[in-house]
Amino acid sequence: MRVIFRSIFYIFFLEVSVQGLCPEPFESVQNKCYYFELEVSRTWDNCRARCQSLGGDLAILNTCEEFSLLVKHIHISQLEIPDAFSFFVGGTDRGDEGVWYWVDGSPVKMGIPLWGQTDNVAEPSGGTEQNCATLNKANRYYLHDGECDKNGYAICQIDPLPDL
Numbered sequence: 262m263r264v265i266f267r268s269i270f271y272i273f274f275l276e277v278s279v280q281g282l283c284p285e286p287f288e289s290v291q292n293k294c295y296y297f298e299l300e301v302s303r304t305w306d307n308c309r310a311r312c313q314s315l316g317g318d319l320a321i322l323n324t325c326e327e328f329s330l331l332v333k334h335i336h337i338s339q340l341e342i343p344d345a346f347s348f349f350v351g352g353t354d355r356g357d358e359g360v361w362y363w364v365d366g367s368p369v370k371m372g373i374p375l376w377g378q379t380d381n382v383a384e385p386s387g388g389t390e391q392n393c394a395t396l397n398k399a400n401r402y403y404l405h406d407g408e409c410d411k412n413g414y415a416i417c418q419i420d421p422l423p424d425l
């Protein structure tokens with residue numbers, strides 16, 4: 262009996278501590294902290310400034326697992342943005358066409374499964390016209406290049422709070 266109580270307590274404690282890892286208004290998705298801006302659309306630069314004003318930056322998707330968990334979260338939580346809009350994340354090839362970097366300076370993985378396709382053409386496909394990374398709503402939130410000056414909705418990320 263005591264073991265069961267201890268297990269329940271332990272699970273509860275773990276749950277609370279995991280929930281508590283992200284500072285407001287960020288929410289926990291596995292062990293990452295994201296904030297989804299669903300009210301106001303902005304240019305990529307203004308999305309980035311918004312994320313930085315919250316103490317974070319635009320989201321970085323270093324692994325396929327992070328990418329799939331984030332997209333799954335968008336679907337499961339039914340995070341809705343208007344059609345024809347996309348989410349902005351923190352990748353860009355501005356300044357060096359075709360060479361994609363995240364805002365922390367790490368390289369963006371290219372190809373499947375992160376990047377989507379448009380009419381059987383692999384993304385990114387927009388050349389120098391499209392230099393900012395989006396999760397494209399029309400393509401089930403696969404990564405696409407988009408115009409930096411068009412408005413999108415920010416996905417921000419912040420480091421989890423240190424364990425107390």
Ligand SMILES: [Ca+2]
Nearest residue numbers: 388389391392
């Ligand atoms: Ca480009």
